[in-house]
């Protein structure tokens with residue numbers, strides 16, 4: 001990292017290499033990381049240890065990590081200005097996670113929405129303890145790099161609140177040991193809803209069972225067009241304020257993709273038929289995704305170079321993470 005960059009506030013964020021990325025991941029996270037990379041000192045992690053909570057096939061997990069690394073760069077993250085690394089390549093993540101677990105009352109974890117949803121869907125007897133302590137590993141990811149901000153979508157807010165609680169607890173017990181981070185959640189695109197069910201958050205795992213749920217970052221233009229054309233709207237023939245959830249979702253995606261606020265997006269389509277809105281949303285998605293897909297294909301022609309990039313970054317960030325871990329260990333009496 002160039003020395004000048006070190007005076008900037010630091011961001012850390014991450015994405016799980018569990019399933020294919022969708023437009024919500026792009027609008028809620030990746031796009032913002034890329035757009036703002038000059039403002040910050042940037043740490044972007046591929047959180048493969050988190051992805052183990054869905055027990056992916058090992059070959060698939062390995063493939064997903066490379067796919068995600070290529071997508072990070074294809075979406076505009078510049079490896080000269082951003083650390084791009086794999087969580088499991090830096091053992092300090094798992095080590096600090098244990099310490100964080102010892103500082104976290106179970107009640108805090110039981111209140112996590114994602115834990116509640118997964119334990120309801122699959123049953124507490126069946127889900128792994130990894131799902132339960134997942135937010136502690138995420139807290140470790142963030143605290144290791146003394147991140148000032150964590151740029152994420154709305155669904156991660158509660159996890160960042162927990163990270164702040166744990167950091168404050170550690171600091172109140174042992175002096176100022178870690179930095180207390182803040183979430184960085186944007187006004188538009190922070191909660192993209194399912195195309196087929198606009199009351200449900202767009203999710204990578206649902207998109208596997210119901211392809212019409214989400215536009216994926218690597219979908220070709222004709223697939224994008226078909227998925228958006230089938231997106232749920234409501235019974236009105238045209239866009240009218242107040243709009244229903246499906247139309248609101250299309251307008252929000254349009255606003256995020258074209259750099260408008262939601263009021264301007266609504267004004268642009270007020271009184272127009274849904275087909276006009278859908279076709280504008282499709283065009284905006286294709287305009288955004290085509291250059292990403294071209295760059296992605298190019299990057300995937302040299303996986304060895306991607307692997308080198310990840311290895312070099314892991315080596316650099318290990319020094320940062322190791323120093324924080326050591327500070328915490330000393331404060332806790334482990335060293």
Ligand code: TYM
Nearest residue numbers: 013014015016024025028029047138152153190191192202
């Ligand atoms: P993950 O992999 O589920 O999602 C990656 C990012 O995409 C955002 N996102 C969305 N944004 C808008 N609309 C949606 N429908 C939508 N779905 C997902 C997420 O908010 C996220 O920013 N726990 C994290 C990964 C993680 C992490 C971290 C993040 C692990 N350690 C440390 C930040 C810092 C997760 O499961 O993200």
